[in-house]
Amino acid sequence: MSRAETGPGSLYHRLTVYVLFLILLLPLAGTLLYSIATSWSASILPSGLTFKWYIALWSDPRFLTAFGQSLLVCVGALLLSVVLILPLLFVVHYHFPRLDALMNILILLPFAVPPVVSSVGLLQLYGSGPMAMVGTPWILIGCYFTVALPFMYRAITNNLQAINLRDLMDAAQLLGANTWQAAFLVVLPNLRKGLMIALLLSFSFLFGEFVFANLLVGTRYETLQVYLNNMRNSSGHFNSALVISYFFFVLVMTWAANRLNKDKA
Amino acid sequence: MSFVSVEHLQKNYASTPVFSDINCRIERGEFVTLLGPSGCGKSTLLRCIAGLTPVNSGKILLDGQDLVPLSPQKRGIGMVFQSYALFPNMTVEQNIAFGLRMQKVNGDDSHKRTAEVLALVELQEFAKRYPHQLSGGQSQRVALARSLVTRPRLLLLDEPLSALDARIRKHLREQIRQIQRELGLTTIFVTHDQEEALTMSDRIFLMNQGRIVQSGDAETLYTAPVDVFAAGFIGNYNLLDAQSASRLLQRPITSRLAIRPEAIELGLNGELDGEVRSHTLLGNVIRYRVQARGVELIVDVLNRSAADLHPNGQRVSLSIDPSALREVA
Numbered sequence: 001m002s003r004a005e006t007g008p009g010s011l012y013h014r015l016t017v018y019v020l021f022l023i024l025l026l027p028l029a030g031t032l033l034y035s036i037a038t039s040w041s042a043s044i045l046p047s048g049l050t051f052k053w054y055i056a057l058w059s060d061p062r063f064l065t066a067f068g069q070s071l072l073v074c075v076g077a078l079l080l081s082v083v084l085i086l087p088l089l090f091v092v093h094y095h096f097p098r099l100d101a102l103m104n105i106l107i108l109l110p111f112a113v114p115p116v117v118s119s120v121g122l123l124q125l126y127g128s129g130p131m132a133m134v135g136t137p138w139i140l141i142g143c144y145f146t147v148a149l150p151f152m153y154r155a156i157t158n159n160l161q162a163i164n165l166r167d168l169m170d171a172a173q174l175l176g177a178n179t180w181q182a183a184f185l186v187v188l189p190n191l192r193k194g195l196m197i198a199l200l201l202s203f204s205f206l207f208g209e210f211v212f213a214n215l216l217v218g219t220r221y222e223t224l225q226v227y228l229n230n231m232r233n234s235s236g237h238f239n240s241a242l243v244i245s246y247f248f249f250v251l252v253m254t255w256a257a258n259r260l261n262k263d264k265a
Numbered sequence: 266m267s268f269v270s271v272e273h274l275q276k277n278y279a280s281t282p283v284f285s286d287i288n289c290r291i292e293r294g295e296f297v298t299l300l301g302p303s304g305c306g307k308s309t310l311l312r313c314i315a316g317l318t319p320v321n322s323g324k325i326l327l328d329g330q331d332l333v334p335l336s337p338q339k340r341g342i343g344m345v346f347q348s349y350a351l352f353p354n355m356t357v358e359q360n361i362a363f364g365l366r367m368q369k370v371n372g373d374d375s376h377k378r379t380a381e382v383l384a385l386v387e388l389q390e391f392a393k394r395y396p397h398q399l400s401g402g403q404s405q406r407v408a409l410a411r412s413l414v415t416r417p418r419l420l421l422l423d424e425p426l427s428a429l430d431a432r433i434r435k436h437l438r439e440q441i442r443q444i445q446r447e448l449g450l451t452t453i454f455v456t457h458d459q460e461e462a463l464t465m466s467d468r469i470f471l472m473n474q475g476r477i478v479q480s481g482d483a484e485t486l487y488t489a490p491v492d493v494f495a496a497g498f499i500g501n502y503n504l505l506d507a508q509s510a511s512r513l514l515q516r517p518i519t520s521r522l523a524i525r526p527e528a529i530e531l532g533l534n535g536e537l538d539g540e541v542r543s544h545t546l547l548g549n550v551i552r553y554r555v556q557a558r559g560v561e562l563i564v565d566v567l568n569r570s571a572a573d574l575h576p577n578g579q580r581v582s583l584s585i586d587p588s589a590l591r592e593v594a
């Protein structure tokens with residue numbers, strides 16, 4: 001994009017943006033450098049570069065298991081929330097628009113209670129009795145579902161409000177579509193954008209979640225963040241490699257999702 | 266037997282009635298307009314006919330068949346919405362073919378019929394575009410084509426022109442009417458714009474507060490309003506109460522009086538003395554406010570030449586065509 005604007009104002013704006021970027025990227029760049037350094041203690045720059053920490057990390061079966069388990073729990077929770085929230089949103093907005101106000105309060109509850117407090121409650125409820133599932137991935141999936149709820153609900157609601165749901169449904173029905181056909185052929189494809197944004201946001205948040213994972217399940221079903229915590233006494237280079245790998249993964253995911261989400265035409 | 270006949274139709278929202286006893290008949294091929302202020306129930310009536318809103322009681326007969334128990338999919342009715350309601354994820358072509366796809370019309374036939382209606386609304390070269398690449402007028406023509414392709418028995422238009430700018434609106438108005446005549450399609454058009462109603466319709470149903478106040482052709486509605494509401498809604502009638510009317514005409518009048526502004530003539534030797542208070546140029550018409558015998562009247566005069574303009578404060582005399590006086594209840 002080329003803009004005719006020049007002069008001190010433009011320079012100031014650009015400088016602000018660059019400084020902001022620098023502040024945000026500096027810790028990450030430091031971590032990256034540390035993760036590929038042979039050793040870096042008493043000098044300004046590392047003494048040598050190596051990939052051995054990455055090789056060690058990606059050949060550690062415990063890391064690979066944790067990575068896979070994190071992925072599984074996140075995808076499970078997101079699948080559950082799509083299957084439950086999409087129809088819920090549809091019903092609320094199409095049949096009971098007045099419930100939207102109530103829903104807006106309900107979806108904030110997972111954020112209103114601090115994770116440490118709610119995990120104590122969850123331990124009490126699901127620690128024993130007929131629903132004993134503390135220490136299994138199931139409780140994490142359920143718990144992550146509630147965490148993802150606000151992201152999913154808000155993003156999809158905004159999308160729904162932008163597409164004029166009622167008129168689209170009416171038009172489709174008058175053209176001979178039943179409710180299911182109208183929902184799948186007309187409404188759902190137009191929610192793709194909101195849905196993708198919601199999924200991405202929730203995924204990046206849940207993939208890095210630590211408090212619930214550590215308190216509810218811990219090492220019995222080790223996820224990525226719990227693994228990172230357990231490895232805190234090992235080499236700092238190793239941990240840096242872990243953080244960068246994790247960050248890179250989320251970055252690639254986001255990029256891929258954005259590519260898929262590009263507008264047709 | 267009329268093609269469409271609505272009998273004793275009643276609709277409540279919660280416990281408040283929108284309308285309680287609507288009766289109307291529409292002939293095959295007629296273009297009928299439901300005209301009224303917002304909230305008068307005209308759109309609700311249209312949605313009831315389409316089946317998008319359930320009715321409480323009454324009958325809607327289309328070609329002798331009662332529509333009330335049928336779902337909207339089975340009524341054979343096409344509808345165009347104010348918001349266009351085009352499917353954003355489909356191209357113009359896919360939008361139009363959607364109805365045929367639902368009816369499982371085979372590919373070749375579907376393609377042919379889609380091309381036909383695209384030609385009818387003059388949008389052949391836009392077939393591959395997406396709705397967000399179209400202007401408002403084009404979008405509404407696509408919506409019209411989409412509702413025509415399934416060959417509906419009845420076409421409903423819910424304020425289709427209200428979101429468009431004036432020039433496009435006039436053009437599309439003529440195009441809709443022309444297509445409707447060509448296809449001989451029975452059509453119900455909803456609007457709050459009297460000009461649209463007067464220029465397009467075979468017949469107008471004027472609605473207010475859930476009732477059909479008056480029905481008739483444009484001529485009748487314009488020149489012979491049945492009550493104060495009709496006179497106030499259509500045209501720019503001078504509405505005088507009985508007392509002012511008696512003073513103006515110098516004879517006892519017992520009801521309210523409506524006088525069309527263009528039925529009063531401004532001249533120099535009429536029977537009524539008055540004084541110009543102000544004037545507004547509307548283009549081809551100049552609208553004067555004239556005070557006569559303590560009554561303020563609106564008078565419309567054709568704008569023939571600038572030399573004829575009466576300045577504010579000028580003494581004029583008025584003559585009122587007695588046949589244009591309407592006593593309204």
